[in-house]
Amino acid sequence: MDSRKFSFCSVFFFFLTTGIGVFTLPRGAQAAEWWPDLQAFPAYSLVVTTSTSGQKLLRFSTRTWNSGDGALELRAKTDVNGHVDQRIYNSAGGYQDYFAGTFTFHPEHNHFHFDDYALYTLQPVNAPGGSARTGSKMTFCIMDTNVINSSLPRAPQQAVYSTCGSTVQGMSVGWADTYGYQLAGQSIDITGLPSGDYALSIEADFKNRIRELNESNNTSCMLVRLNMSNSTVQVLNANTCNYQQRKKKGHGHQS
Ligand SMILES: [Ca+2]
Ligand SMILES: [Ca+2]
Numbered sequence: 001m002d003s004r005k006f007s008f009c010s011v012f013f014f015f016l017t018t019g020i021g022v023f024t025l026p027r028g029a030q031a032a033e034w035w036p037d038l039q040a041f042p043a044y045s046l047v048v049t050t051s052t053s054g055q056k057l058l059r060f061s062t063r064t065w066n067s068g069d070g071a072l073e074l075r076a077k078t079d080v081n082g083h084v085d086q087r088i089y090n091s092a093g094g095y096q097d098y099f100a101g102t103f104t105f106h107p108e109h110n111h112f113h114f115d116d117y118a119l120y121t122l123q124p125v126n127a128p129g130g131s132a133r134t135g136s137k138m139t140f141c142i143m144d145t146n147v148i149n150s151s152l153p154r155a156p157q158q159a160v161y162s163t164c165g166s167t168v169q170g171m172s173v174g175w176a177d178t179y180g181y182q183l184a185g186q187s188i189d190i191t192g193l194p195s196g197d198y199a200l201s202i203e204a205d206f207k208n209r210i211r212e213l214n215e216s217n218n219t220s221c222m223l224v225r226l227n228m229s230n231s232t233v234q235v236l237n238a239n240t241c242n243y244q245q246r247k248k249k250g251h252g253h254q255s
């Protein structure tokens with residue numbers, strides 16, 4: 001009798017606790033989460049520089065933007081060294097934090113750089129003897145630098161993440177973060193590469209640390225022609241890396 005009583009109580013308790021769980025969950029479940037969506041524009045302002053030691057760099061500006069439902073917000077957890085949470089706000093006025101990777105703190109800048117934010121890759125498409133190169137800069141301070149589409153829902157008219165925050169960084173809906181070609185790390189070392197045609201791609205969140213509405217639109221790719229003898233770069237096609245399609249079109253009207 002005691003054991004039946006006990007199991008009845010256990011079952012009752014199980015339903016009671018489950019009931020509480022089911023009862024409390026819908027509040028969060030019904031609230032729509034506003035996820036960001038990162039996209040990368042093609043690189044621009046390309047230039048080849050040569051150092052006195054002969055090192056050649058392909059320098060360029062990059063711009064990623066947030067076309068999603070909500071802000072990208074990254075919060076350095078000061079109590080857990082090197083951890084960053086992504087804070088996702090919801091329609092109920094609340095938010096949820098998700099572990100989103102790591103940061104590197106720069107005491108001289110007094111802010112953190114989010115690790116593995118973007119990857120720059122140069123790959124030969126018609127450059128015999130060429131090899132793939134990647135940029136060394138992958139850590140970034142993320143902020144609202146330019147507005148791209150202020151008519152998106154929840155896009156602020158003014159920058160919200162307007163400084164390189166010491167613990168909070170982010171990118172608002174409709175806003176972009178731009179890195180000019182003159183900044184440190186905005187380059188790929190092309191020393192020793194042969195002249196020819198290459199694909200230059202910019203990939204945001206290449207290790208997929210950040211939760212996004214769309215994970216398949218994060219890469220831009222463009223075709224460039226490197227002339228190593230006179231250290232120049234020409235953009236063949238800023239919008240695609242489809243080399244065959246380009247060749248059929250002939251050589252006119254390159255922009
Ligand atoms: Ca995306
Ligand atoms: Ca992602």
Ligand SMILES: [Zn+2]
Nearest residue numbers: 106109113141
């Ligand atoms: Zn910095």
